[in-house]
Amino acid sequence: MSRPRLNEARTKIVATVGPACDSVDQLAALIEAGVDVFRINSAHGSIEQHAEKLTNIRAASDRTGFPAGVLLDLAGPKIRLGQLPQEPLACPLGARFAFVRGADSQEEGELTSTYPRLIDELEPGDRVMLADGTVALQVESVTPSRAECVVVAAGEIRSRQGVNLPGVKLSVAAMLPSDIENAIWAAQHEIDFISLSFVRTAEDVRSLKDLLNSYECQSLVIAKIEKPEALDNLERIVQEADGIMVARGDLGVEIDVAETPVAQKRIIATCKRLMKPVIVATQMLESMHHSVRPTRAEASDVANAVLDGADACMLSGETAIGSYPRESVATMDRIMHKTEESMPRGLSASPGNHDELYRQTQAVTRAGMEVAEALGSKLITIATHSGGTAWVKSNTRSLIPTIAVSDHLASVRRMNLFWGIEPIFCEDIADTAHLIEQVTRWACEQTENGQRVIRPGDTMVVVSGSDVVEGADNVISVHTLS
Template sequence: MPRPRLSTARTKIVATVGPACSSVEQLASLIDAGVDVFRINTAHGSREEHVGVLAKIREASDQVGYQVAVLLDLAGPKIRLGTLLTDPMECPLDAKFRLIRGDVSGAPDELTCSYETLIDELQPGDQVMLADGAVTLRVEVVSADSAECVVVAEGSIRSRQGINLPGVKLSVSAMLPRDIDNAIWAAQCGIDLVSLSFVRSAEDVLGLKRLLAEHGSQALVIAKIEKPEALDHLESIVEATDGVMVARGDLGVEIDVAETPVAQKRIIRVCKQKVKPVIVATQMLESMHHSSRPTRAEVSDVANAILDGADACMLSGETAIGEYPLESVRMMGRIMQATERDWKRSGANSIACNHRVHPITTAVTAAATEVAESISAKLIVIATRSGNTAWVGSQSRSLIPTLGVSNSIETLRRMNLLWGIKPFYVEKMDDTSGLIDKICQWARDNGGLKRGDHIVFVTGTGVFKKAHNLVVVHTVP
């Protein structure tokens, strides 16, 4: 039976595509197991490869009969090491290294990088963190063509690994030419979500929004929070964006790793206040790269993200290059369902209005949730052309299964990011009576609803332009 299924988790699963799940059959099995959004990481692979991945995702969706969303992750100004003379290279404590200009190392102690002006922006005392913080260098002396550094945290590095510069103010733009090119391609191909790496200000987000709009895209923009500057401007960034990703990999290197859990909770809290969906990402089930079971700490990490209010959790290497991609998705779903069972909704939620949704729609949708809770309804159905009404319904955090009904495939795909909303396709939106009959038939056949069960519908009468102002309580005949 194709999705949606009323018994699946309400928190959404984002999975990164890579060699471990590169076939249509593998992608289809992940969709059936619970993946709602597939992530294409533009930091790896060519345009030709990305085109192929997108085609396979759409084909897998058609095969399963359920349209998942696609998130294109723009690499942003990620600074990387060049090619090392010795690969991998050990960096013992107190060893001396030189960061030099160019892209060719002439000696084992010379390091190059992808950011041409790095030497100009470093100062003595700055930290240079390599390999996601596994190795730390301290800048000792800066000259015209090099920066002499000493190892203060030892470890091993490899070519092309990331460089983080906590506390260093970089002049590089949030979108490099390759990011602009990838964003335009995303618009042309109907990509559903586009995430921007290393966001530092609301203007970074607005710049990407303008670019997508200029090319006719309705893709949602996801701001990745992974820089201290983003935390400094968090409220304005969340206000400007359509959604947020807590990118804990780089964030945990750019700030003190001990502060990362508190930062995550703050980001989620601000997103809830401003009615924006939030994805928690990086190392959620890291051990499942090579193990069929996660650690207890990883299970607790996923559960705590859900309890904090995350709309989605993301798998990265677990599905892209891990040995157990299908098991990782299934485990993520199991943790989500177990956590949600113990989660209690505490009365009426105060849902803030935003620019997406008419104030009448916000009030009616919130009231419909309260009605459904009070009569122990088995299903809530939100009819929406744009998906905005489902956006409000998601924020109510009701445990009653909720269908987001639309006749737009693009709208249905974008709704895959919204907590608790199960996208459902219908051909006609204006015939309320026909819609009720169709949903009742589906609910009896697939949802386990029986005679006498209640379904609450949220729709509009057309009296108020662009507003949902009708709540219908229907009893299954």
Template sequence: MHGPVLQDSKTKIVATVGPACQQPEQLADLIRAGVDVFRINTAHGSIADHEQKVMAIRQASKQVGCHVGILLDLAGPKIRLGELFCDPLQCDVGKTLTFIKEGAPQSDDQLTSTYPKLIDELQPGNHVMLADGQVALEVESVNADHAVCRVTAAGEVRSRQGINLPGVQLSVSALQRADIENAIWAADNEIDFISLSFVRNAGDVMSLRNVLTAHESEAMVIAKIEKPEALENLQDIVQAADGVMVARGDLGVEIDVAQTPVAQKRIIQVCNAMGKPVIVATQMLESMHHSVRPTRAEASDVANAILDGADACMLSGETAVGDYPLQSVQMMSRILSTTEQTLSERTALQERLEASDPTHLVHPITAAVTHAATVVAESIEAAMIIIATKSGSTAWVKSRSRSLIPTLAVSDRSASLRRMNLFWGIRPVAMSRMGPPAEIREQVCNWAKAEGSLKSGDRIVFVSGTGVVQNAHNSVVVYVVD
């Protein structure tokens, strides 16, 4: 058996792979620093590029000796500017810019987009945000061939930068042809998590799930919340998905930026209540693109995400293209570990998690036994909880307790081990064969002692199934290490 040494941080770290960290040796260093899941952004590169990243991640995982998860982030219907006549283009307040339907721009005040139906779906009074909200336009008039807009917030734009249309009802599907191709490739390559961009309703989530089911994929579907419509349909989306990502980049442009913190808290609360893992993403340590230290505001942002109940925090450009990818992961881990120490006191978060019903995730007996095991472990100050699991569902339920007692989840299924990397406070450990409970317990204890995580006299709580109740964990054993 093998797995990572127990680390201080229980909140999981997702790191984006890019030019700054795409070699196996670099990725191995990031795993050692605390990365649990690597993200591959399909908005950049081809399937051949993604294959190289997957190979490097799996080689790095083998070097370190643990099963790191991989998240494939589908680009979705991201609308972008076409090529500009004048690049870059300075947009001053009051300047008139015109989106044209066909042809290339013939002057610096003409714009094109990658979305063919843009002009058909714009109406006077709509707002158009360019370059992640740096430049704001208001639509003044629309006809069959063009839409005239006036600049209301000044700034500079470049070719191919993003267009956001807050409040505009678009007919474009959340799952594009390229997304379907990438999803099928992900299914064929046993990718663990697949996130869908610009989700608007539960139907978008089910479209992706149907593609994965048709290709016999066990990947967890992660819904990215970044549209106003998603907030309106939040409970249905969370119910349909296996997990959620608070994608604050586009969300902060699609809604008023002042509303973004409140929206984040609400999303996390709904996910906690429904037992779904939630990732907080975008600009968490933004200044570490070019600085070895984050700002105090960024450190507070990460800490508040944990206190709100996030299961994972994500690094984007900080690791993909930043100057300090390793230091960014190390800093994230330090902030997580320090913040988690405050969870030792009973919090409103813990009360909210315990009040929710986990029986929809697993057999009700498993849910009850897992809860009881955590209570027992807390009361006897156990050094460790060990869960023997095939699918990882029992570990999922345990993660909801936010107990600070180190928890190992043992499995002989590689896919389950990789998926458990997203579950708060769970450290997956691989076992070549799942034998009888007593045998598993002895092997895990011997391994943990060799790793320095256990010593003689420590108490552990072991959760397993005896086979008396089919498909359920029904046994809790308290064991003292020899």
């Protein structure tokens, strides 16, 4: 049965596209397994390669009849090692290395980086983390041409691996020229979400939004939280962004790894209070790179993200380069679904955002949920042009199955990130008879264990968003399905 389906997880799945899953056949299989949004990582590949991925994603969406969303992840000012003299390069405890200027190292023990101002911004006592934090150097002295370091955590490093500088205040811009180029491409090709890496302030988010606005782009901007400065400015960043990603890979290197779980919970709680969608990312099912089953700890990690209130969880290497991309998606969907079954039924506490823009929609949407619960309705339908009413409903965390019907395909794709919302495209949502006919046809196709989930005589509550019904801002109606 094609998606959306009533018996799938309400928490959404974001999957990274890579060599392991980039064909139309493979992408269609991932959609059927539960992927809602595909991520294109701009740190790997050219714009031409991104365009090929986008074409295949759209083709897979057409094949399955499910318009999957697309997220372009901007690389941001990620500092990487230059070319090393040998691969891998051993870094034993107490060994000495020096960062030097330029792109190539001239002598043994010299390291280079992609950030020209690195030596200018390092000071004695600073820590330099390499290879996702497995190797640590401490700066001992700095001259105009060299930063002398000693290894304080041993391991191996390779060319182009990331460099993290916990506590070092960098002057690098939020977006590099390559990020601007990729963002403009995304704006011109109707990408649904654009994520900005290494956000430090709300102004970083605003700079990307201003760029997109200049191209009349409606993409939602996702701010990635992976720097200590972002945690310091969390409230304003969440307010400015359209959504947040808890990027635990770099965050767990930039701050003490012991602080990362608490930081994750704080970020999610802030997003829930300010009504912004939040994605939890990095190493969620890491062992499924090469194993058909996750570890128990990974299953618990996904479950805890769901219980904390995440709207989506993201798979990275598991789908991009792993051996079991489809199995990873299906496993994540199953863990999410089982976890959601344990969640309390009924409406959650009222969201904290009482902005005038949302006040009326919140009141009407929650009233619709209460009507549905009082009647024992099997289905809630949201009729919405922009998806705003669906997002407000998503924040109630009601477990009553909910579909959102829109006549804008871009809105349908964006709603794939909204918790508990199954989006469907309909040509004319203002025609109530046509809308009910479309929803009834879809509902009749929903089965579980060979039995229809929704039967004739079941009630459905319809909540219409602003401007859907002429002369009214929001409307609640109850329909008996024939």
